[in-house]
Amino acid sequence: MPILLCRVDDRLIHGQVVVGWGAKLGIDYIAVVDDDLAASEWEQELYRAGLPDEVEARFATVDEAADSISAWKADDSRGFILTRDIGTMRRLAERGALAGIAVNLGGLHDAPGRDRVFPYLYLSDADREELERLRRLEVEVSARDVPSARKVGIDELLDPGADRS
Amino acid sequence: MFEMLARSLLIQGSWNYRTMQGAGVGFALIPVLKRLHRDDPDALARAVRRHVGFYNGHPYLSTVAIAALARMEGEEADAEEIDRFKRALVSPLGSLGDRLVWARWRPLTLLLAALLYLAGAAWWVAASAFLLLYNVVHLKLRVWGLRLGWREGRAVGRVLIGSPLRRLPDRLTIPLAAIAGGLLPLMALSVSQSNGLAPLPAVGSAVGLAAIGAWRPALAGRLAAFGILLFSLGFVILGQIAW
Secondary structure: OOEEEEEEEOOOOOHHHHHHHHHHHOOOEEEEEOOOHHHOHHHHHHHHHOOOOOOEEEEEOHHHHHHHHHHHHHOOOOEEEEEOOHHHHHHHHHOOOOOOOOEEEEEEOOOOOOEEEEOOEEEOHHHHHHHHHHHHOOOOEEEOOOOOOOOEEHHHHHOOOOOOO | OHHHHHHHOOOOOOOEOOOEOHHHHHHHHHHHHHHHOOOOHHHHHHHHHHOOOOEOOOOOOHHHHHHHHHHHHHOOOOHHHHHHHHHHHHHHHHHHHHHHHHHHHHHHHHHHHHHHHHOOOOHHHHHHHHHHHHHHHHHHHHHHHHHHHHHHHHHHHHHHHHOHHHOHHHHHHHHHHHHHHHHHHHHHHHHHHHOOOOHHHHHHHHHHHHHHHHHOHHHHHHHHHHHHHHHHHHHHHHHHHHO
16 A cells, blocks of 8 residues: 555645654655646755655656556555645546545645635635535545544535534 | 845744734835835735735744745746745745754753753853854854845755755754753752752662663653652652651
């Protein structure tokens, strides 16, 4: 199981991911899937500077990632997949790249049109629509910022109030 | 430049959970933005509004971000590009600053001051030595960051990856541990003297603890916690009996 975490986080590579999850699970690489970032050298250098030397940063477009994920899964090295938004994750899922991979919602922050679900999770109507599409694609989705926090499933996120036994 | 540096000192002045140091960055950039949009108050207002959004790096290294953002504004970079730059910068500056300043430099200088005090210096000498040494480096970091950000602009990432500052925290680990280890017996000596106890057991156990620490750090930590617990319990019980 070399892909240990597949996470939506608008901060991408940062302390919570590197220390909170990375150091705990022991990783060799973080793969950031983002079409804009894959084309921007100076931006990649900034994210790379936030990683310890022993962790490699990979940057891929959605197309590149969809083609490589099965190879990453077969590989011995252990890694994370990160995207900036739910839409990118949904595009990966539509390409069939997320089979057998659970998606973690780790951080989407305040922006116009978004309302607060948890301190680390703000969702807009468009975000909820994307989540709904992920659910229809039968991808397992849950929200959790750090490993020690409670995991909240997609059904509870989309239908608050309904059946919380 | 000087104004940006001075304003960066107030970076956390309006810290909040939503934008964290965001307002501080905007505040530090005001002099630059004012100069750039001298004749257009509307453009100035828009520019300031763009810069009070979310930002949360390390306060001392915020000058890297402020100066690089000032330069990008001067080059009339695209607003969206500036925004993405700012978001990407949070992680490298945060992790570098946390490891270097909070986890190494501050404890190191504090322990040095404690050592000075135990070696016989007056308390105010030790305290000012800490404040001076700590803040000389703190201000040097701010000035270094300001220069770096201004020189490199959006390309600061390349310099940050190769910067010797990234390896400095690892180099400071051993001196930090050595000072902490040296301090332990001295503290034990001073505590037992001030309580009129025989110094040997306290100093002996502190030296022993330091030795175990060199051998097995985790074990020494647990022993120390256990020892302090026993010690305080003993004190409380003794106190009860005596009164």
